[in-house]
Amino acid sequence: MKLYHYYEKSVGPFHSISDLPDDEANRLLDRIRKEKPEAFLSKRPEDYVAKRRHFEGILREEFLKKGGLIERETPHYFVVEAVPFFEKWYDQTAFVEIDAKQLDLRTVSFTYGDSHPTFSGKVKDGKEYRNRLYTYDEILEIIEKYGLPQDWNPDFKFGPECYVEVQVWSDRGLEPWVNQPLWHGSPYLLDKLVPQQAYDTGFEQGCQLAVYATSNKEMAICFALGREENQPGTCGKRTMMPEYGNRMVFEGCHPKYGGKGYLYKLDPKDFIHAMGSQWVCHHEVAPLQRIEINVDDYLDLCIVRE
Secondary structure (H helix, E strand, C coil): CEEEEEEECCCCCCCCHHHCCHHHHHHHHHHHHHHCCCCHHHHCCCCHHHHHHHHHHHHHHHHHHCCCCCCCCCCEEEEECCCHHHHHCCCCEEEEEEEHHHCCHHHEEEEECCHHHHCCCCCCCCCCCCCCCECHHHHHHHHHHHCCHHHHCCCCCCCCCCCEEEEECCCCCCHHHHCCCEEEEECCCCCCECCEECCCCCCHHHCCEEEEEECCHHHHHHHHCCCEECCCCCCCEEECCHHHCCCEEEECEECCCCCEEEEEEECHHHCEEEECCEEEECCCECCCEEEEEEHHHHHHHEEEEC
């Protein structure tokens, strides 16, 4: 499933009016109405901010009822697949396209149609997706049953639903666009990071000639702890598996006890998504910051096996 976030090119993505205080949000809408009266956003009613807060409160409450994981006070908004309707919203429309599975799906909710009319109580046609919020697995069933609204209702002739709205309640997975740093861990003190050939027996994306980085700081720290073999001439291995959380498993080896490691803070704009929390850059990159750590301070992140 592809998710699209549309935005004004000159402003950039993921700048939500919901992140502003009410008075500032209302001033912004007033300015848009005066400066760009033909823009779609200028058509918002005077009480739009208050209504938006109201409906986002409903979304948050309904998602929590379903066991959703909320890491932001307000969501980032996407739609499922491309929706031509949104090309009319902005002077210069741009979009971010990502795969849904790039995100932690526990932080993602859906409404079949815009969330405002969905929960307004004004649409009384008895359709099952009115007043309903869905998880990822649930929305797949609804889409299988009804199709995508942009395919059968692109001009709103058959109701207010013209797309499937997506609410993303986290910044994770969106780091290159929301200015969250990426991290690289190494036992070596370096001025620049150079692409290295990686090998991952489970995932093709983990076998690139690249600088690897992660949005998970603890994961990067694990790689900064280094490795020493338990016995000279032997070859141990390090692995990270989901079932162990943010912990490195050492087999036949151990972290560099008493040593130093280095955590490199990186600009996400240099990277493209590989898989999960991993990102790659295929050229040399200079870190924004280098942080020296004591290996022994992070042994709780290690599982050492003989």
